[in-house]
Amino acid sequence: MTRPSRRGIVTGLAVAGVGAVGWRTDPLVALVKTWIADREAASALLIEWGRLEHWQSLACTATSPGQARRGDFSETREMRTIDRRHERLRRKLTRAAERIIATRAITVEGALAKIEMALKILEPMDCEEFSWGLIQGGFDDLRALG
Numbered sequence: 001m002t003r004p005s006r007r008g009i010v011t012g013l014a015v016a017g018v019g020a021v022g023w024r025t026d027p028l029v030a031l032v033k034t035w036i037a038d039r040e041a042a043s044a045l046l047i048e049w050g051r052l053e054h055w056q057s058l059a060c061t062a063t064s065p066g067q068a069r070r071g072d073f074s075e076t077r078e079m080r081t082i083d084r085r086h087e088r089l090r091r092k093l094t095r096a097a098e099r100i101i102a103t104r105a106i107t108v109e110g111a112l113a114k115i116e117m118a119l120k121i122l123e124p125m126d127c128e129e130f131s132w133g134l135i136q137g138g139f140d141d142l143r144a145l146g
Contacts, residue, residue, distance in 0.1 A: 026110030028103055032117045035096045039120060042089045049082045108142070115139050 056075035097117075105111040119139060122132070 024107055026105060026107040026113070028100060028105050028110035029107075029113045031096065031100050031103070032113035035093060035100065035117060036120055038089060038093055038096070042086060042093065045082050045086045045089065049079055049086070052079050052082070112139065112142055115142075 052075045056073055056079070100114065100117065105114060115135075116139065119136065122135075
């Protein structure tokens with residue numbers, strides 16, 4: 001028995017509708033794209049919060065940090081607003097992640113979307129060097145094949 005060629009596999013997947021644009025769209029792809037965008041928005045909020053905290057610390061060197069957080073500085077008010085927005089976004093991300101985990105991929109792109117989301121969560125700092133390289137390389141290889 002001969003081994004199927006890479007071209008034959010890709011052609012077979014295309015004929016079956018797996019990965020074909022417009023043929024079968026996997027809802028996971030859109031869910032993951034939205035999750036990634038929301039996660040980036042949450043990260044941007046944290047960066048802004050840190051910037052405000054820095055300015056607040058410069059503005060209130062005479063007060064204690066606890067007094068500054070309870071105070072009525074413009075930075076403090078903005079930080080509280082960011083806290084509320086970030087908490088809502090964090091809950092949204094959790095619900096979306098639970099939904100994505102429970103949803104079965106129906107295309108190669110859907111399965112790749114789940115892996116891409118896992119890569120965004122892990123980031124290189126949370127993995128050993130070789131493990132991260134293997135996961136990222138395998139993902140890139142699958143993306144190129146799909």
